[in-house]
Amino acid sequence: MTQELIYSVTGIALFAIGLFGLIVAGHIVRKLVAINMMGIGVFMLFLATALHGPDTVDPIPHALVLTGIVVAVAGTCLCLWLAISISKLDNEKRKNPQQ
Amino acid sequence: MFRNLELVEADSNRSGLSVGALWFCALLIAVTCGALIAAIVLSPKAPPELAALIASALPRSGVENPVTAVLLNFRSYDTLLEIAVLLIVAVAMVPGRTRVSGSRAATVNTDHNKDPMLTDLVRWLVPIAVLVSGSLLWSGAYAPGGAFQAGAVLASACIAVVLAQNHSLQWQSHRARGSLVIGLMVFVAVAIACVAITGTLLQYPGAHAASYILFIEIALTLSIAATLLLLFTCLSTTSATVERSMDGAKTGHPA
Amino acid sequence: MTLQFIAPYLLPAIVTVPLLAAICNFLMASHHPRLALNALFGLAQVLLAGLLLIALSLPDTVVEMRYILAGWSAPLGIELIADGLAAILLMTTAVLYLVLSVYSALYFTDKNKGARFWPLWWLLATGLNGVFLAGDAFNIYVTLEIIGLASVALIALSGDRAALVAALRYALVGLLGSLCYLLGVALLYRAYGTLDLAQLASLAEANPLTWAALSLISVGLLLKTALLPLHFWLPPAHASAPVPVSAVLSGLVVKASFYLMVRFWLDILPVATTTLALQLLGVLGTAAIFWGCISAYRAHRLKVMVAYSTVAQVGYLFLLFPLSATSIDAWKVSGGALAAIVYFVVAHALAKSAMFIAAGNIMFSYRHDDIDGLRGIVREQPLDVFTFAIAGASLIGLPPSAGFIAKWLLLGGAISSGQWWWAAAILFGGLLAAAYIFRFLNVVFDQSQAAELSAQRHARPVPLTMALCGLALAVMAILMGFNAGWMLELLSVSAAVSA
Numbered sequence: 001m002t003q004e005l006i007y008s009v010t011g012i013a014l015f016a017i018g019l020f021g022l023i024v025a026g027h028i029v030r031k032l033v034a035i036n037m038m039g040i041g042v043f044m045l046f047l048a049t050a051l052h053g054p055d056t057v058d059p060i061p062h063a064l065v066l067t068g069i070v071v072a073v074a075g076t077c078l079c080l081w082l083a084i085s086i087s088k089l090d091n092e093k094r095k096n097p098q099q
Numbered sequence: 100m101f102r103n104l105e106l107v108e109a110d111s112n113r114s115g116l117s118v119g120a121l122w123f124c125a126l127l128i129a130v131t132c133g134a135l136i137a138a139i140v141l142s143p144k145a146p147p148e149l150a151a152l153i154a155s156a157l158p159r160s161g162v163e164n165p166v167t168a169v170l171l172n173f174r175s176y177d178t179l180l181e182i183a184v185l186l187i188v189a190v191a192m193v194p195g196r197t198r199v200s201g202s203r204a205a206t207v208n209t210d211h212n213k214d215p216m217l218t219d220l221v222r223w224l225v226p227i228a229v230l231v232s233g234s235l236l237w238s239g240a241y242a243p244g245g246a247f248q249a250g251a252v253l254a255s256a257c258i259a260v261v262l263a264q265n266h267s268l269q270w271q272s273h274r275a276r277g278s279l280v281i282g283l284m285v286f287v288a289v290a291i292a293c294v295a296i297t298g299t300l301l302q303y304p305g306a307h308a309a310s311y312i313l314f315i316e317i318a319l320t321l322s323i324a325a326t327l328l329l330l331f332t333c334l335s336t337t338s339a340t341v342e343r344s345m346d347g348a349k350t351g352h353p354a
Numbered sequence: 355m356t357l358q359f360i361a362p363y364l365l366p367a368i369v370t371v372p373l374l375a376a377i378c379n380f381l382m383a384s385h386h387p388r389l390a391l392n393a394l395f396g397l398a399q400v401l402l403a404g405l406l407l408i409a410l411s412l413p414d415t416v417v418e419m420r421y422i423l424a425g426w427s428a429p430l431g432i433e434l435i436a437d438g439l440a441a442i443l444l445m446t447t448a449v450l451y452l453v454l455s456v457y458s459a460l461y462f463t464d465k466n467k468g469a470r471f472w473p474l475w476w477l478l479a480t481g482l483n484g485v486f487l488a489g490d491a492f493n494i495y496v497t498l499e500i501i502g503l504a505s506v507a508l509i510a511l512s513g514d515r516a517a518l519v520a521a522l523r524y525a526l527v528g529l530l531g532s533l534c535y536l537l538g539v540a541l542l543y544r545a546y547g548t549l550d551l552a553q554l555a556s557l558a559e560a561n562p563l564t565w566a567a568l569s570l571i572s573v574g575l576l577l578k579t580a581l582l583p584l585h586f587w588l589p590p591a592h593a594s595a596p597v598p599v600s601a602v603l604s605g606l607v608v609k610a611s612f613y614l615m616v617r618f619w620l621d622i623l624p625v626a627t628t629t630l631a632l633q634l635l636g637v638l639g640t641a642a643i644f645w646g647c648i649s650a651y652r653a654h655r656l657k658v659m660v661a662y663s664t665v666a667q668v669g670y671l672f673l674l675f676p677l678s679a680t681s682i683d684a685w686k687v688s689g690g691a692l693a694a695i696v697y698f699v700v701a702h703a704l705a706k707s708a709m710f711i712a713a714g715n716i717m718f719s720y721r722h723d724d725i726d727g728l729r730g731i732v733r734e735q736p737l738d739v740f741t742f743a744i745a746g747a748s749l750i751g752l753p754p755s756a757g758f759i760a761k762w763l764l765l766g767g768a769i770s771s772g773q774w775w776w777a778a779a780i781l782f783g784g785l786l787a788a789a790y791i792f793r794f795l796n797v798v799f800d801q802s803q804a805a806e807l808s809a810q811r812h813a814r815p816v817p818l819t820m821a822l823c824g825l826a827l828a829v830m831a832i833l834m835g836f837n838a839g840w841m842l843e844l845l846s847v848s849a850a851v852s853a
Binding site for chain 3: 015028045060075
């Protein structure tokens with residue numbers, strides 16, 4: 001049915017745009033936004049597979065997407081923490097260049 | 100593309116690739132995207148047998164909401180590993196132990212740096228948020244809700260408190276560390292207890308499945324809220340929250 | 355018989371023990387019990403893996419064990435599968451973890467770093483055990499994320515800028531790989547309606563959606579296995595990580611995603627593979643061997659050399675795919691090539707860990723690992739140089755090491771399937787490996803300026819136990835060369851019964 005196809009195509013398109021953004025972007029935060037976008041695209045594709053009709057909804061993709069969101073949050077936070085730590089080290093080095 | 104990771108330079112909106120390489124990548128990705136869309140559009144979708152299986156097994160699962168049943172009964176192993184992922188990130192980011200680490204998890208700030216508006220808002224908001232969190236947790240059994248949603252609401256209440264600079268947090272205290280790990284601990288303990296009771300890991304005894312699920316979800320809510328709060332305070336770079344909540348950031352971490 | 359009584363509990367115990375270890379280590383703040391506690395957990399893992407191997411090698415037991423988690427069988431629930439291949443890899447993980455845990459207890463003297471290291475260490479073990487026992491496609495995604503995030507956190511442990519940048523790069527690549535894998539799984543779920551690996555194997559057909567899914571899954575897993583040209587993240591990450599972390603990363607983490615490649619290509623979706631794709635993987639593997647060896651030869655730092663050596667050795671692993679191409683059906687015909695690759699995996703895990711420990715001890719002693727600055731250290735660090743030499747012998751493929759057996763079996767597979775060009779690649783790769791190993795040994799044995807250099811250097815003595823850990827692993831790599839029979843039998847049993 002058309003609604004499901006729209007979601008699937010949008011999910012794939014988001015994944016592709018996110019992938020291009022990951023390659024193009026220079027700043028780390030943009031790269032992380034791109035990765036999150038790819039994640040959302042995949043989740044959208046999963047949710048599209050849950051639509052089987054007006055009264056049949058498959059709950060397994062919903063549970064998978066919930067798990068995926070938590071994992072994505074954890075991964076993004078870890079990357080952000082690394083970026084902040086690197087930038088802190090760079091700032092300290094800039095203040096004491098002879099260190 | 101990944102060789103130079105620029106962080107704070109303002110003009111670093113482009114990676115070091117040439118225009119030709121960018122066009123080539125764009126073309127490659129567009130072709131792949133088109134191929135995937137074609138593959139999806141042209142292939143038939145699988146029939147919903149799994150949905151029917153879940154509908155028939157739902158009465159035996161102890162809850163009425165199918166998503167909660169999948170998360171905490173049918174595919175509880177996935178949820179267990181996901182809580183382990185949260186613990187990984189918590190362990191990686193928790194501030195190190197310093198000399199000033201006390202035994203209290205949160206101490207009230209007595210200085211007058213508090214934001215008056217936020218403080219008053221927090222006074223009204225936090226009790227309501229805690230109640231909402233509890234009701235989300237309870238209603239997960241029969242409606243959309245459950246541990247993750249409840250934990251997120253609870254975490255946002257705690258973040259509001261931290262933003263109001265009402266308290267400062269000691270992540271190395273016993274209670275704070277305990278709150279980070281209690282979700283995984285309770286989940287693993289229940290899993291092993293199930294081996295003793297029913298013989299299979301994570302198989303709840305039939306009549307009491309609902310209570311087991313609720314017990315696990317309460318612990319999960321606490322852990323998820325604590326982990327999200329930790330993630331927020333460790334990533335926050337505003338000076339006030341840095342000084343108060345990232346205890347040991349300058350001295351002990353990264354060690 | 356007692357084993358029949360214990361056997362049903364083995365699989366859940368193998369995934370639960372590392373979780374318990376992580377929780378215990380997180381709760382225990384004090385420093386002293388760490389060696390005893392973690393050695394105990396390491397022994398428990400070895401015991402469980404050993405019992406599993408015995409259970410699968412008995413002549414009258416099943417060829418694979420399935421465990422139904424939470425009492426709901428697939429496709430509703432998740433199942434754990436253990437066959438000969440998984441059991442051997444679990445044993446390798448357990449042995450490596452035991453030796454490296456002893457090493458780590460002595461290596462991490464800083465309390466803060468130690469408190470952060472041990473929970474992450476055991477959570478990584480949970481992920482590894484989970485991958486080798488996985489029977490569900492989405493479960494594999496979660497365990498891959500556990501492995502990836504735990505590895506990133508462990509690499510970032512040392513806190514210096516190079517390690518943080520390498521960890522961040524690895525994190526981005528890991529997230530990208532996991533998302534590609536997840537997209538492939540989403541396509542499979544759309545096409546076949548199940549996430550269980552065994553059911554996917556029986557339902558799979560060769561249509562465009564399955565090809566697309568397999569390509570995406572492969573790209574994701576190749577990013578994590580660091581096959582050329584997706585290997586750029588590996589040398590900085592493995593070179594700047596703490597020593598036990600580098601050992602586990604090179605020895606086990608890249609093998610986990612390779613194991614999944616083997617499962618998906620030979621076991622679950624072989625109908626979707628094409629001869630061209632299999633040959634392409636072999637070509638990329640050969641390119642990895644050559645490029646890795648050349649880069650290792652040109653490396654200035656010892657740890658970077660060992661990391662590039664991993665890139666080269668990973669290339670050998672991908673020769674499995676073209677050598678299994680004589681018939682596209684699952685394990686059956688590739689029994690010989692699969693046995694060779696499993697031998698390779700185990701040999702490399704042991705030898706590479708020994709090499710990293712030796713390099714780490716040398717770096718601890720001299721506070722740097724510039725190869726040219728290590729001229730003539732053989733008299734000051736005899737144990738570590740000896741460990742390096744033995745491990746290098748296994749990597750080159752000199753008898754009587756396990757690496758020799760692995761290459762011998764690979765050569766046999768290449769020649770008997772008529773693809774002699776892979777045999778040429780294997781032999782030439784061995785020569786190139788000898789080049790960089792002997793480059794290091796030449797520098798280290800050069801005694802011409804020994805007196806004045808040793809006076810300048812002020813070597814710090816390395817604790818004997820740390821050096822012995824490395825030696826133990828290297829000796830194990832040699833001993834495996836003598837006792838090849840049981841592993842080949844275990845693999846051929848699983849191959850023959852499924853035929």
